[in-house]
Amino acid sequence: MSDVLAFVDANLGRFRSELYDFLRIQSISAVQEHEGDMRRAAEWLADRMRDAGLKASIHETPGHPVVLGEWRGAGDDAPTVLIYGHYDVQPPEPLDEWISPPFEPTERNGKVFARGSADDKGQLYMHVKAIEAHMKAAGKLPVNVILLAEGEEEVGSENLVPFVKEHADRLACDHVVISDSNMFDEGLPSILFSLRGLAYFEIHVKGARSDLHSGQFGGTVTNPGNALSQIIASLHDADGKVAVEGFYDDVAVWDADVLEGIRNLPFDEEEYRKSLEVPALGGEKGYSALERLWVRPTCDVNGILCGYTGEGAKTVLPGKAMAKVSFRLVPDQSPEKVKELVEAHVRKVAPKGVTVDIEPLHGGRPWRTRPQGTLVEAASKALEEAFGVRPVLQGEGGSIPIVVDFEEQLNASALLVGFALPGCNLHAPNEWFELEAYEKGIRALCMLYENLGAGAAG
């Protein structure tokens, strides 16, 4: 193992410059004109997988290709690890807010600034380099490896689940490892114990046959804008709890040590409040901000549109109103059941002078892992050795629906360990990745594979 880590140390400069080559490719999956760049990124990545000692292949999908790297030399007794990442990036706009060009990696203050540096090319490439270190220094890996990189994460991954289903035998594995998330803080690595799910709706309220004059009709009909506001307001009680009957029935109660862990994290709510520039934090009473973010579900308006929204005073009584409202779900809530509960709630509270339709737009299941499992333990040890500090367990307020699909389709358990830092401007101008995290992270991944292989043997 010391040879492997020595190889990493000796090659850090090259690992860095190769990443910069990767970041220079404008692999923007959302933009048609970058289709050639997407192809070039896939081929570049396949070539680097081959350099690292993997057997690489490019698989067509109805959208952008999937790149697969494989090495199965550890034998049937060793576990198989599927590593998932994505080589596509968000569009860089607005361009004029970038201090250095988004596709010209630039180092400042120990960080590299470039689109995709954190999300997810940098983190994906760390795995390629950790694999190379094992293969070059030891001639083998402690585990069988399948490295799966998709090109459509930023546009909804719609071809990924079909791909996984179609190749379920080839992708069969014991563990799924994903590095597409944050450390808790600078120098403080973390492992995710949960992801929230999502239930997203559009609510349409219809009043009279058309917009009406608010003077000539006001007072005789129910105003769809007022009715919609009433419906949205009814979704919360005075304590900030979601007031939909049955909504909390399936909310998992976490072990005391997980909750204790959250309480012990170095997190200053006042600093957080200031950073968001709000007069006070909000949300459900009786829980800390991190609890509200990770282990409690939410209900948020994402958009509302009704009537006249231009300049000045138009005295219109609108004929209709629309809101986008979504719920972040926690284990063990399901988007299907929440849909039924919300529909029943809205039917109950809607004024009788209007017609209300609810259209479900998007759903994703929440995910959780066993915080005491061997997978988490293997990662904890590796991170502690690499970073010199015991990693923390943390939740994630966002959703990665594919994680649950991987677990179900492949009958495997997932490990989410990420190396970006909070505030790294994900999906925003001046995205950055800390170079120390990049380098220590590669060492951590080397040790993670080792631990996973040893865990199986031991």
Next chain:
Amino acid sequence: MSDVLAFVDANLGRFRSELYDFLRIQSISAVQEHEGDMRRAAEWLADRMRDAGLKASIHETPGHPVVLGEWRGAGDDAPTVLIYGHYDVQPPEPLDEWISPPFEPTERNGKVFARGSADDKGQLYMHVKAIEAHMKAAGKLPVNVILLAEGEEEVGSENLVPFVKEHADRLACDHVVISDSNMFDEGLPSILFSLRGLAYFEIHVKGARSDLHSGQFGGTVTNPGNALSQIIASLHDADGKVAVEGFYDDVAVWDADVLEGIRNLPFDEEEYRKSLEVPALGGEKGYSALERLWVRPTCDVNGILCGYTGEGAKTVLPGKAMAKVSFRLVPDQSPEKVKELVEAHVRKVAPKGVTVDIEPLHGGRPWRTRPQGTLVEAASKALEEAFGVRPVLQGEGGSIPIVVDFEEQLNASALLVGFALPGCNLHAPNEWFELEAYEKGIRALCMLYENLGAGAAG
């Protein structure tokens, strides 16, 4: 008087064709390129006033000109009547919904279809013709007359109050007569006993420094869209009453006979509901639809805008939200006091995690007349003789702020008597005016002047 009415009867064909000439002029005050048409309409109108025997003049304003017609030959003992109307019209768009061209008056089923036929050229021109009948048949009018026609009613009349103030001596009068409203129904003329006022606000709710990711922040901050919905919902109680403290304190209690009059009007709420295509009527409990429309104030959303309103599911936690909310006021509420009450209410209910600003956009005072006054009685008699049926008293849900200004500036009392019919497509394609109402209305106005003159003598 019989000579005057005989003159009307003998000239009805000409009165109609002259109106059609007036309607052919595209006097659209809102559209810059029709400035020449506005001027042409003012000059055409001044010429017809002269033909009728008035001394006519055109007065420049910072906007479109005011046309003034005067005759003061009835002497100091006779009352002076100021007649107000407007020669500008709404834009005709959407053009493809007009069955016949908007500026080519076309008769169908006893109606003339044209932009401005009802609002207000047709009703204004009825006064010109009633004046002409007196002058030509009797050589004089029973009252002194000032006919004031403005060209900016459809764009907010912003130069009218300054004009009235500047010319207060010249415009001094006993009564102001306005024909710019509806009869209650076909064959059933009416006199207005009230107009509602208006207090119009924009409410701005500000949350975090920018839009946030609803997963990565949802649950920790107050969502401006949810907060705005809560504020709007708090404006009504469960009975549909406005829940702003003190809001009803100044609401006038009408005499029992006015309320009785409303109850006795031929109005079918079920037909009304069907015509609006709503599952049920809405509004304040305990009042009929006509009461809610005329003698009760309202609170209506005019527009809401928040977050993402395009296609699909964007998981944004919006940084701000905006609503346009307006109150229709009834006598003796004032927009200034309602503004204070609403501001106090919103301060009280706004969640502390957001900043709320209220911007008053527009205000207008409600108006009411004495239903038993000599003015109403003079009009009632005239309408009854012309239409063969006793007119009804009705309220008006909309607002004409200038009425209160006229009364105050000129220390006069206003009479609102209109001849358009409900459903005449005001401000919409296929505006129409009933020819029978045009002709009977001219006779009614002839008798109204007579009654006003006699009232002063008697």
